[in-house]
Amino acid sequence: VASKTLKTLRGGLSQETAPTICTLLLPETSAAAISITDIEYVLGFEGDIATSHMPGSKVVGPATEVLESGRMETFVSVDSRQQVLQRRGGFGNGGSSFGIIVPLIVQDRTVGTIKLYYRRGIEIDRTQLAIAEGLGELLSTQLSSYELDRQAELTARAEVKALQAQINPHFLFNTLNTIASLTRTNPNKARDLLREFSVFYRRTLESSQGALIPLSQELTQTRRYLTIEKARFGEERIQESEHVDEGCEDIQVPSFLIQPIVENAVRHAMKDEGALHIDIHVTRDDDDILISVADDGLGMDEETVSRLLNGQGPTPQDSSGRNRGTGIAIKNVAERVERFYAVGSGMEIMSKPGQGTCVTLKLAGAALQATA
Known part of the structure; x- marks a missing residue:
């Protein structure tokens, strides 16, 4: 299940990924239903239990307290709408359903919850509590990994943009001066160079996302750069x-x-x-x-x-x-x-x-x- 959830959570926690995660996790428990939330909304639900806490609804009740405290809690549903915190030993027989709420924590921040629903309070034993806690730790770890990857990607994009800012000004002005000079002495070459430069510049801007590209593309871009510099210094000066x-x-x-x-x-x-x-x-x-x-x-x-x-x-x-x-x-x-x-x-x-x-x-x- 870990490998399957990791693959799904590569896109982070969202309305698109949460339903799949719920479907994957429910069979790993004895729960009748499971839901996943972020800090504001229910994102996904799987199972057969009467509740109004469905995807798209606001996070209310015990889940908000778990989001604030960052601690796992148990609850009892008074009816399909109202849920209240309740210690496991005090469940009794009252309530339409019972449950466990586990926080999802990324870099010391609670970013969501997993909520497990049971038909009877007696079903919430030490095993189910341990499973719920383990699932919370699993998703928290995977979400943390996704966040680190995302931050690394953002850092890489920022570094590429910084590199562009260094490269472009001097190269831009030198190239434009070369093209301007060629328009008087060799208009055809000036036109070809302008076309080559426009492609080079466009590829440079497209690379600002910091993504990986094929080596062949990087080599082609390097050749374009050298073509432009040869026009400036002379074909014989750069081999x-x-x-x-x-x-x-x-x-x-x-x-x-x-x-x-x-x-x-x-x-x-x-x-x-x-x-x-x-x-x-x-x-x-x-x-x-x-x-x-x-x-x-x-x-x-x-x-x-x-x-x-x-x-x-x-x-x-x-x-x-x-x-x-x-x-x-x-x-x-x-x-x-x-x-x-x-x-x-x-x-x-x-x-x-x-x-x-x-x-x-x-x-x-x-x-x-x-x-x-």
């Missing part, structure tokens, strides 16, 4: 190559995984003369996926690498006279890799001044998604 192991194109990765690393190379590794070579490799390593982005540019010393990984503020200018930037984008990528994949995931940067840089991402367990 890229790719190698992707078979079956890896379909693995799911966070958006903005590779493109910020490539952009960092274009912005900071390009020498005053000659081409910047950027090589992207995606390989399988047992159950893991390794993604490396290597360049033969200016390189960095150990202090700059450390600051880049820590996302610290602007570093002193290097020997080329350029400011290395904040490193927020790189740190953002590293943190999302660690969040989305198994223990052992992360980023490694190897670099030497004058010899280039290699950034490697380890996606632990990601190869299990790849096709053979």
Whole structure:
């Protein structure tokens, strides 16, 4: 039953999920009926008992007291409408039905209740109380898991939006200036570049939800970025190559995984003369996926690498006279890799001044998604 309820509760507690949960839980008890509420309304009901506390009705009576106290209670139904708290030993024979109300607690907050209905008070024994308490703990744990996943997703979305805010301004203005210049010298190329940029920008905005995307989509977006930068700096100034192991194109990765690393190379590794070579490799390593982005540019010393990984503020200018930037984008990528994949995931940067840089991402367990 735990696996079935977990699958249902991936969408949280709602009018859509609660009825299914009631149907799954009722056979696990000796109760005649079961209902689930949030803090305001009855969300689901299953069973055969006379009560007005049906889906859509407001939470009233003993359930409100359980919501306030966060404690399990028993009750007796005076009639189909009125329920009152009653200790189990004082049930007697009066009442149209009897029951147990269990709080659902998520992160120290009571978010709802489970209510079990019995035809006779004598049926509510220690076993039924233990079962009711266990079901409450089960759903509370699963709802807590859902809430943590939801918060992680919201955090990821916020991080992607922050990354967009960093990437877009300088790139937007540089690209528009390039297109404006090309309209005078090469109108056809300007038109093609504008089309490419519009697709790139649209995909960037669509990625703001922080969802996982196929690796092939991230690579395509990275190629669009390089096409635009080549128009700005010249085709001969940026040379890229790719190698992707078979079956890896379909693995799911966070958006903005590779493109910020490539952009960092274009912005900071390009020498005053000659081409910047950027090589992207995606390989399988047992159950893991390794993604490396290597360049033969200016390189960095150990202090700059450390600051880049820590996302610290602007570093002193290097020997080329350029400011290395904040490193927020790189740190953002590293943190999302660690969040989305198994223990052992992360980023490694190897670099030497004058010899280039290699950034490697380890996606632990990601190869299990790849096709053979």
